[in-house]
Amino acid sequence: MDAVGIRKVSELTGLSIDTLRWYEREGLLPLVEREPGGRRRYSPAAVRFVRLVQALRRTGMPVQDVRAFVRMGSGVEWHGRRAALLEEHAEAIERHIAQLQRDLTVVRDKIAHHRELAERGLDCEDEIDLAEHGSRAKSPDDSEAGGTGDTTEE
Amino acid sequence: MDAVGIRKVSELTGLSIDTLRWYEREGLLPLVEREPGGRRRYSPAAVRFVRLVQALRRTGMPVQDVRAFVRMGSGVEWHGRRAALLEEHAEAIERHIAQLQRDLTVVRDKIAHHRELAERGLDCEDEIDLAEHGSRAKSPDDSEAGGTGDTTEE
DNA sequence: CTAAGCGCTGGAGTCCACTCCAGCGCAACT
DNA sequence: AGTTGCGCTGGAGTGGACTCCAGCGCTTAG
Structure with a gap:
């Protein structure tokens, strides 16, 4: 059979052995499958499945949601x-x-801004940009740059 | 002066007030700036800076690295x-x-795979895809895609 | 047969990035 | 003047996702 052991799966996917075991515990x-001695055996299908889970996790799906996804059976109705x-x-x-x-x-x-300042040999003063964590008087105002309203994510 | 309070910055950026304070503590x-009473005042430049930090964090730069970045002064040499x-x-x-x-x-x-299976009214058999997380039980000569009852026994 | 390894399990520990107080002061309506 | 409320601080707590043992059992090479 071309089923492989946990070490190989770890190498194939980049997930650590501990992580693979932990994922399994977490459902x-x-x-x-296991071989008689109790060791894990990953069929090609199992390996493909690991890759799917890895993709889901890497793209930010919480473990909880992956579990929920996995738990709904593979029956037609799902x-x-x-x-x-x-x-x-x-x-x-x-x-x-x-x-x-x-x-x-x-x-x-x-x-780009930094490159420009570097070229001209300027500190950023009127543009600010960065702090100097020393004391600083207040700069004259400057206008706002349009922002996209974003919601906190990730 | 169009400096704003912490609440406004929170609304503008989507970062929580606690997070803004915590970021500041963390450097x-x-x-x-502060107003005489000790409250935070964010100049437009400060707000822009918050946005930069937010962008760095959201794109996965660890807090430590943001801090390192912030800490190198704004002088020309940097x-x-x-x-x-x-x-x-x-x-x-x-x-x-x-x-x-x-x-x-x-x-x-x-x-796509699921859509197809759904249309055809098939369970996934030879492609596996999902588990049968039933009791492992005894499958003597169990092999690869041997989809033992992949029915979920919920 | 013995020893070296790999793997297994359950559980504890770690890291990161916040998030949540408690207790207090200023501010500002009324 | 009172009271309602935002903001401040330092510190403790949380949640997520691993990561690291200790102690034991197969398996295999010598």
Whole structure:
């Protein structure tokens, strides 16, 4: 058989052995078989399943939700529900990516700003940008930059 | 002067008041002024800074690293270093986004799979996909996809 | 047969990033 | 003047997700 041991799965996925065992205890990996001696044996299907769980976790689905997902059986009556849950999560991932992209431009703007200041050999004074944690008098005002209303996430 | 109080900053950014105070204690927000009574006053620049920190945190930069970033002064000699740090982080964000996109396709593939099974009214058998977390019991010559009753016994 | 390893289990410990008080002071309506 | 309420501080508590044992049992190489 091409079933593999826990060490191999760890190597294949990058999840630690402890994490794999912990996921199983927590009910995220229900289809791991054992060999007579009691050791875990991961069938190719089980390995694929580990990868799905890994994808869900890595994309921010809480362990609790993965468990709930896993626990609804594989029977016909659940396929729709499962698909819906995954779809919901997929949308969450997309929103997350969009947020990261917005944050990325904030960071890149900052980089550009620094590069410019570095070139000109200026401290940032009127633009602020960063603190000097010394005492500082108040700067004259400057206007607001438009912000996207964001809600705390992740 | 259009400086604002902590409540407003909380509303503007979505960060909780406690979090704002905690960030400050932890050295992530060095430029917050106080009014005579001791209350925090956030200048527009300070608010912008909060937004930068928020972007860094939301994109996964550990608090420790944000602090390190913040602590290197705003002097000329540091602009290059700061920019380099940010650049490094920007690349990390890009890698993260790429990973999310890969994981997203994993999830979407799974959705497609479920939709298909749902349409055909099939349980997943030869593809497995999900567990049978029944009692392990005795399966002498159990092999790979040997989907033993994958019915959930809820 | 013995020893070295890997794996197993249950449980404790750790880390991170907040979040939640308790107790107090200023502020400002009425 | 009173009282209602926001804000402040220091510190304790929480939740999530692992990570790290200790102690034991197969398995296998010598």
